[in-house]
Amino acid sequence: MSRLLKQQQALLPAPAHELAEQMAEAGYKVTQPRLAVLRAAVALDKAFTVHELEQWLLERNESPGIASIFRTVKLLCDLELFQRIHGLEDCHRYSISGGHAHHLICVSCGALKSFDNCGLRDLITTLEQQTGYHINDHVLELFGHCPRCLTV
Amino acid sequence: MSRLLKQQQALLPAPAHELAEQMAEAGYKVTQPRLAVLRAAVALDKAFTVHELEQWLLERNESPGIASIFRTVKLLCDLELFQRIHGLEDCHRYSISGGHAHHLICVSCGALKSFDNCGLRDLITTLEQQTGYHINDHVLELFGHCPRCLTV
DNA sequence: GGTAGTGTTGATACAATATCTCAATATATG
DNA sequence: CATATATTGAGATATTGTATCAACACTACC
Ligand SMILES: [Zn+2]
Ligand SMILES: [Zn+2]
Ligand SMILES: [Zn+2]
Ligand SMILES: [Zn+2]
Numbered sequence: 288m289s290r291l292l293k294q295q296q297a298l299l300p301a302p303a304h305e306l307a308e309q310m311a312e313a314g315y316k317v318t319q320p321r322l323a324v325l326r327a328a329v330a331l332d333k334a335f336t337v338h339e340l341e342q343w344l345l346e347r348n349e350s351p352g353i354a355s356i357f358r359t360v361k362l363l364c365d366l367e368l369f370q371r372i373h374g375l376e377d378c379h380r381y382s383i384s385g386g387h388a389h390h391l392i393c394v395s396c397g398a399l400k401s402f403d404n405c406g407l408r409d410l411i412t413t414l415e416q417q418t419g420y421h422i423n424d425h426v427l428e429l430f431g432h433c434p435r436c437l438t439v
Numbered sequence: 440m441s442r443l444l445k446q447q448q449a450l451l452p453a454p455a456h457e458l459a460e461q462m463a464e465a466g467y468k469v470t471q472p473r474l475a476v477l478r479a480a481v482a483l484d485k486a487f488t489v490h491e492l493e494q495w496l497l498e499r500n501e502s503p504g505i506a507s508i509f510r511t512v513k514l515l516c517d518l519e520l521f522q523r524i525h526g527l528e529d530c531h532r533y534s535i536s537g538g539h540a541h542h543l544i545c546v547s548c549g550a551l552k553s554f555d556n557c558g559l560r561d562l563i564t565t566l567e568q569q570t571g572y573h574i575n576d577h578v579l580e581l582f583g584h585c586p587r588c589l590t591v
Numbered sequence: 592g593g594t595a596g597t598g599t600t601g602a603t604a605c606a607a608t609a610t611c612t613c614a615a616t617a618t619a620t621g
Numbered sequence: 622c623a624t625a626t627a628t629t630g631a632g633a634t635a636t637t638g639t640a641t642c643a644a645c646a647c648t649a650c651c
Contacts, residue, residue, distance in 0.1 A: 316618055316627060337608075352630040357609055373525030373578055379608065391572050400570050406562050411581065418552050419586035420543050426525055428578045429563065434571035468647075470599065489637075504601040509638060531637065593651085600645070609636080616629065621622100 302383065303329045306368050313366055320351030324359040333397035334372050334380040334390065373426055393433035454535065455481045458520050465518055472503030476511040485549035486524050486532040486542065525578055545585035 303325040307317045315321075327343040328335060337353075337360055344350035351359075360381055363369035372380040372390055382390060384401045391400040411422050455477040459469045467473075479495040480487060489505075489512055496502035503511075512533055515521035519537040524544065526532055534542060536553045543552040563574045 318617070318628065320629070354610080354631080355629060358628085361609090373530050375576060375578065378525050378530035391566055391570060391574065393572065394576075400566075400572070402566065410558050414543055414552075414554065414581065415583075418543060419589075420545065420552070420581075420583045421589060422543065422581045422583035424527060424546075424582040426527065426578060426580045426582075429566065429572075429574045430576040430578075431567075431572045431574035437571075437573060468598065470646090472600070506602080506639085507600060510600090513638090595650085596648085598645105598647080600643105602643100603641085605640070606638080607636100608638100609634100611634070612632090614630100616627100618625105618627070620625085 306363070306383070309368055310363075310366065315362065315366075320355040321359050321362075323349050323351055324356055324363075328369070328381075328383055334374075334382045334392050334399045335397065336377070336379055337381070372428060374428070375430055389427045389429070391429045391431065393436055394430050395432055395436040398433040398435070458515070458535070461520055462515075462518065467514065467518075472507040473511050473514075475501050475503055476508055476515075480521070480533075480535055486526075486534045486544050486551045487549070488529070488531055489533070525580060527582055541579045541581070543581045543583065545588055546582050547584055547588040550585040550587070 303322070306325050306329075307322060310321065311317050323344055324340060327340045331339060331343060337356055340360070341350055341353060341356055344356075350356070360369060364371055364381070367385040368383065369381050370384045370388060372378075372382055372392065374380055374392070375394070380392075380397075382388075382399055382401070384390070388401040388403060389405050391402065393399070405425075405427050407425060407427065411425070414420065415422055455474070458477050458481075459474060462473065463469050475496055476492060479492045483491060483495060489508055492512070493502055493505060493508055496508070502508070512521060516523055516533070520535065521533050522536045522540060524530075524532040524534055524542055526544070527546070532544075532549075534540075534551055534553070536542070540553040540555060541557050543554070545551070557577075557579050559577060559579065563577070566572065567574055
């Protein structure tokens with residue numbers, strides 16, 4: 288990693304720093320376009336679209352090419368550092384949250400809470416017995432309004 | 440409705456017939472393009488993409504314009520006769536299932552079982568208390584392998 | 592039966608999201 | 622620093638749709 292990037296990285300808020308480290312550990316280079324995407328994702332602090340990432344970066348004149356933004360988001364999803372969220376209307380949002388997390392998403396402002404324990408084991412067992420299917424994955428996302436949007 | 444369409448409709452398998460009736464009750468005309476989409480959806484008997492609908496229809500030389508296929512699928516989703524299914528990778532599948540159904544989908548062949556009772560009420564109540572969010576919608580889809588694909 | 596009014600269609604243009612190609616560039620390593 | 626490799630960015634392409642609009646098809650009324 289170049290000296291420049293080391294300096295920049297030291298200034299990052301902890302989450303982006305950690306994400307960058309995990310990219311490096313996985314054998315990927317921590318480049319400026321990738322760092323920029325991490326910074327944007329951390330700063331947005333919600334369930335974001337690629338377009339929102341791009342806008343955040345454009346406003347700060349540090350936007351990589353759109354292809355690199357998409358590539359970075361995809362890479363981070365593959366590394367399970369980002370997660371793709373299937374929404375009600377658009378199904379093109381992403382969040383910083385690894386592995387098997389579910390989300391509670393404000394449909395008004397995009398604010399997001401993650402949780403792990405979805406308590407679907409009983410349902411899944413019952414359905415497997417009833418249908419003969421083997422279930423090995425699921426999507427669960429909840430939508431509503433966050434406390435702040437409720438008071439406005 | 441013309442005599443021709445009445446005759447055709449009488450030959451349809453029951454589900455397409457019922458769907459057509461519900462379209463008519465909602466004030467929409469039961470036209471040949473729309474009937475073709477219904478027939479394709481019933482025949483496919485799984486979670487289908489618009490492309491799969493089009494292929495099925497093209498193979499039988501009765502495909503309406505692609506715009507009409509999309510329009511019909513959208514209309515049927517709005518009428519809650521079809522449902523859009525958010526998949527793991529692609530989120531562009533549809534099924535014949537109204538209202539608040541969830542699905543158990545074979546990732547190998549697309550075979551699909553629907554169910555209503557998702558038993559999320561307790562989880563939702565707990566999360567609302569913990570977070571202050573008001574939850575008013577959710578997406579839940581299960582993925583795995585159907586009995587047939589398990590034996591192959 | 593003709594005519595006006597409305598809903599529907601299909602071809603095409605357009606849009607949004609995302610991937611592919613490939614020459615140019617940046618990065619990590621020795 | 623030199624080298625090998627990974628990555629980037631511009632633009633073409635793909636996929637999944639939606640918007641436009643003239644032509645068409647029912648419907649109701651005359
Ligand atoms: Zn989706
Ligand atoms: Zn909110
Ligand atoms: Zn199967
Ligand atoms: Zn449910």
